[in-house]
Amino acid sequence: MSSRVQIFRRTFSSSVSAKSSYTGTARKTVADINRFYASSKPITVVTAHDFITAKMVDHAGIDICLIGDSLANTTLGLDDTNELEFQEMLYHVKSVQRGNDSSLIVADLPFGSYEKSSEQALDTAMTIIKHGKIQGVKVEGGDEFILPTVNRLTTVGIPVMGHVGLTPQKHNALGGYRLQGNSVENAVSIYKQCLDLQRAGVFSIVLECIPNKLAQYITENLSVPTIGIGAGPFTSGQVLVISDILGMKSNKENHKPKFVRAYEDFYTKGVEALTSYGEHVENAQFPDVDEHGYKIKRDVFEEFKKQAHHIH
Numbered sequence: 192m193s194s195r196v197q198i199f200r201r202t203f204s205s206s207v208s209a210k211s212s213y214t215g216t217a218r219k220t221v222a223d224i225n226r227f228y229a230s231s232k233p234i235t236v237v238t239a240h241d242f243i244t245a246k247m248v249d250h251a252g253i254d255i256c257l258i259g260d261s262l263a264n265t266t267l268g269l270d271d272t273n274e275l276e277f278q279e280m281l282y283h284v285k286s287v288q289r290g291n292d293s294s295l296i297v298a299d300l301p302f303g304s305y306e307k308s309s310e311q312a313l314d315t316a317m318t319i320i321k322h323g324k325i326q327g328v329k330v331e332g333g334d335e336f337i338l339p340t341v342n343r344l345t346t347v348g349i350p351v352m353g354h355v356g357l358t359p360q361k362h363n364a365l366g367g368y369r370l371q372g373n374s375v376e377n378a379v380s381i382y383k384q385c386l387d388l389q390r391a392g393v394f395s396i397v398l399e400c401i402p403n404k405l406a407q408y409i410t411e412n413l414s415v416p417t418i419g420i421g422a423g424p425f426t427s428g429q430v431l432v433i434s435d436i437l438g439m440k441s442n443k444e445n446h447k448p449k450f451v452r453a454y455e456d457f458y459t460k461g462v463e464a465l466t467s468y469g470e471h472v473e474n475a476q477f478p479d480v481d482e483h484g485y486k487i488k489r490d491v492f493e494e495f496k497k498q499a500h501h502i503h
């Protein structure tokens with residue numbers, strides 16, 4: 192009975208759901224992520240912050256598109272992620288959603304929008320899912336205050352991604368953006384947070400800026416996928432910020448964390464393109480009369496000039 196319902200639903204959803212115009216596939220779900228994890232297919236995660244970056248992530252066939260609160264510094268020029276307002280996040284979430292039809296889309300809950308109570312977190316997450324039309328949320332930390340909240344969110348059916356190790360929203364308390372889990376006590380604490388988050392129902396956990404071996408140990412002892420950033424190659428998947436991958440030099444201080452690999456140099460290429468454009472306008476190489484211009488019929492223009500002559 193229930194399997195019939197599932198078969199019907201699957202057929203129904205695959206026949207009506209929007210397919211990505213790039214990859215030709217329907218939007219990935221948490222079930223797909225679990226399938227990749229079960230078959231040891233590394234899970235790919237990239238951040239996006241607007242329509243065009245979301246489109247690129249879709250076109251590249253990336254599994255999970257994360258609207259990271261790193262957009263605070265990479266896209267809005269703020270000093271850190273703690274300055275990001277919930278309404279600013281929602282605005283970016285909506286633009287990403289319109290640009291990506293194939294990735295599972297998850298958004299960071301901004302600092303201050305979820306820590307006060309489980310009710311506050313439910314309100315924030317529900318608003319983001321209702322109005323942003325995305326699938327899941329990510330919250331930082333795994334202590335006794337956040338666990339009941341994660342539990343409430345997963346219980347109402349919101350896919351939650353955990354995030355432990357270097358949790359940037361706590362950078363003031365952590366003494367900066369430092370490697371985490373390099374003492375016995377801190378490593379044990381991070382491992383315990385992972386086990387607790389798993390029990391609270393997260394579908395995956397981001398491990399940020401921790402030693403490779405600790406990330407490997409955690410990955411081998413969990414039954415949900417780990418997504419590493421500065422956590423080495425022995426995790427279930429990887430995440431990077433899109434502007435870091437593309438080489439957009441979007442960090443104010445231009446400091447590149449050790450874990451980043453820039454696959455492109457978009458900033459340099461962009462400046463080169465804009466410099467050429469500026470030079471071409473100044474020395475009349477752009478626009479070209481024929482290539483970029485529109486024509487008017489000779490007699491129309493002659494008549495126009497006659498009439499224009501009488502206008503004052």
Ligand SMILES: Nc1nc(=O)c2c([nH]1)NC[C@@H]1CN(c3ccc(C(=O)N[C@@H](CCC(=O)O)C(=O)O)cc3)CN21
Binds near residue numbers: 260400434435
């Ligand atoms: N562009 C961008 N990329 C990110 O990965 C990112 C953001 N922004 N903003 C929010 C947070 C901040 N993140 C950061 C920022 C700096 C380091 C960093 O510099 N780490 C040191 C660790 C050195 C150590 O303790 O040994 C490094 O040099 O790698 C790490 C993560 C990750 N997130």
Ligand SMILES: CC(C)C(=O)C(=O)O
Binds near residue numbers: 257258260299420431
């Ligand atoms: C780097 C990822 C994990 C993140 O939280 C962000 O982009 O805000």
Ligand SMILES: [Mg+2]
Binds near residue numbers: 259260261272299359
């Ligand atoms: Mg974040």
